[in-house]
Amino acid sequence: MKRAPKDQDRSHRVLSRRALLLGGVQLGFAGGLAARMQYLQVDQADEFRLLAEENRVNFELLPPARGRIFDRNGKVIAQNSPSYRIVIVPENSDDVEVAISRLRKLIDIPDEDIEKAMVDIKNSRPFHRITLSDQVAWEDIAKVAANAPALPGISPEVGLTRIYPQNADFAHVVGYVGPVSDYDLSKMENPDPILLTPRFQFGKVGFEAKLEEQLRGKAGTKQVEVNAYGRIMRELGRREGEAGGDMQLTLDADLQAYTQARLGNESASAVVIDCETGDLRAISSSPSFDPNLFVRGISGPDYRSLTSDPYRPLANKTVQGTYPPGSTFKMIVALAALEEGIVGTEDTVWCPGHLEVSGRRFHCWKRAGHGHVNLNESLKGSCDVYYYDLAIKVGIEKISAMARRFGLGIRHDLPMSAVASGLAPDKEWKKQSYDQDWLVGDTVNASIGQGYMLASPMQLAVMTARLATGRSVTPRLLKSIDGVEQPSGAGESLGMNENILRVVRRGMYSVSNERRGTGYGSRIVSEDMRMAGKTGTSQVRNITAAERAAGVIRNEDLPWERRDHALFVSFAPYDNPKFAISVVVEHGGGGSKAAAPIARDILLQALYGGTPPLEAYPKADRSRIKALQERLQREQEKAHQSSLKDQA
Known part of the structure; x- marks a missing residue:
């Protein structure tokens, strides 16, 4: 049955309104999508590009080489020595404990080192490099490198560690470095970011502490590309840091060694000064101690033996x-x-x-x-x-x-x-x-x-x-x-x-x-x-x-x-x-x-x-002095050989 023209017009108007409403909604939705796409792809493009880059690019701080210390004649008093170590970056490892467990099946790492590393991991940011084992033999480094795919986040690296070739002779003057502690950081308003790196070596006492900033230098940065598992695929860029300044002291290493030996086992001290220039040629406090013991953290027994000595070797x-x-x-x-x-x-x-x-x-x-x-x-x-x-x-x-x-x-x-x-x-x-x-x-x-x-x-x-x-x-x-x-x-x-x-x-x-x-x-x-x-x-x-x-x-x-x-x-x-x-x-x-x-x-x-x-x-003293000179010379030669052995 044919509908009346009047009904047809009414139906057409209803349909037109509906179509218009639906079309408006669709157009609005399409416009919203377009606006959102413009916001995401144009307005926020830089921010999301950065987020995407951060997903595949890591930035690492490169520790600077610490400045060396010499005597007035160029003899080395403090220097840096290559040190092989195994490190882990927690954020690059799916399961830190599993990775460490696999590592310990390859190489021997003392329980106390692992315990210390776990504390460092807990107290540090996930992108910091945490040392699992220091002073690692080359054979162990090779094992870790060969098994890298099974050790996500773990890698071998070569770093620098401080050594004092003259051992005890300059301990009270030069002092020593040691790992940065929370107490050290608490005394700084705006600590250098490199100091937040676990076990970073920092001047603790003496000359090393007083000229810390000049000796430390400035850290560099490295930009690397990593895959979904955190494995480093390639290095994208590098900005080298600035090595610390090399320092020359007024002290004479030979005279310092003699003075230290001449004081012997006494609780004593001696200072030699150049009358013309004011240069200090020898500063000796006896007994002394080996500053190398403090570089990586001195053991409890060694420290107690120093603090309990009535002659006060640390002073x-x-x-x-x-x-x-x-x-x-x-x-x-x-x-x-x-x-x-x-x-x-x-x-x-x-x-x-x-x-x-x-x-x-x-x-x-x-x-x-x-x-x-x-x-x-x-x-x-x-x-x-x-x-x-x-x-x-x-x-x-x-x-x-x-x-x-x-x-x-x-x-x-x-x-x-x-x-x-x-x-x-x-x-x-x-x-x-x-x-x-x-x-x-x-x-x-x-x-x-x-x-x-x-x-x-x-x-x-x-x-x-x-x-x-x-x-x-x-x-x-x-x-x-x-x-x-x-x-x-x-x-x-x-x-x-x-x-x-x-x-x-x-x-x-x-x-x-x-x-x-x-x-x-x-x-x-x-x-x-x-x-x-x-x-x-x-x-x-x-x-x-x-x-x-x-x-x-x-x-x-x-x-x-x-x-x-x-x-x-x-x-x-x-x-x-x-x-x-x-x-x-x-x-x-x-x-x-x-x-x-x-x-x-x-x-x-x-x-x-x-x-x-x-x-x-005086004539009456010469035989005694000769014997004393010979004894001191033997002691100095023995100390020199011991120093060479330690460096090797």
């Missing part, structure tokens, strides 16, 4: 240790009095063996006293009473000011750890530190380098160099960086009257070269090498009145830790000072017996640039 006694300077301080008191015009060179003081001050008796080391002594004789015989009297007249303010002028009581800026400032006390210091007034007895104690007075062996060497030259000689350890010479430590004039300095130097000459001088037994007999020196003994215990009445107990009869410290300072040649030295032997007893012979032998070694002729020593 750098040359700059960290501070001691009462004893009679080596008497030159400072003499200079203060001479500059103030308080004493003349021929003025005398009567020494009956003690001096009464404020109802207290201060004793001279010589119980019977020295009688009438002038300035020269007071230094020669080290009369305490002379300096008690002098210090009371001068006052502590002038004495402390003179001490600081000559390098005591101030911290010298050296790239070493724990450099102490020592102490040259005055009235204000005591008031601030103890809320007490300065007493005349404090001044008396200070006059012979006791009481609050403290100095390090480094400071005593600087003091002696300034005495010898009249200039503000400043210690210099760093000679050059990548061949660029660093500023000299020669210093300007101290502004001292040369006649005053000459008087004090003459007194030091008498100490070492006149028969009743306290250092005469350790003199140099070569006319052109004669030295000027001063002995010192600093007490570490109080001597009671009862003990004095009964007789002071000899150092040899006391326990080691209660014996006096022995000190000696000197410079040579007397007429043309080239080197100054300080030696401190902890609990060594008297300076003339324990410290002076060591200082004389080291000073001669420096002056002659090697083993000195026996004619430089």
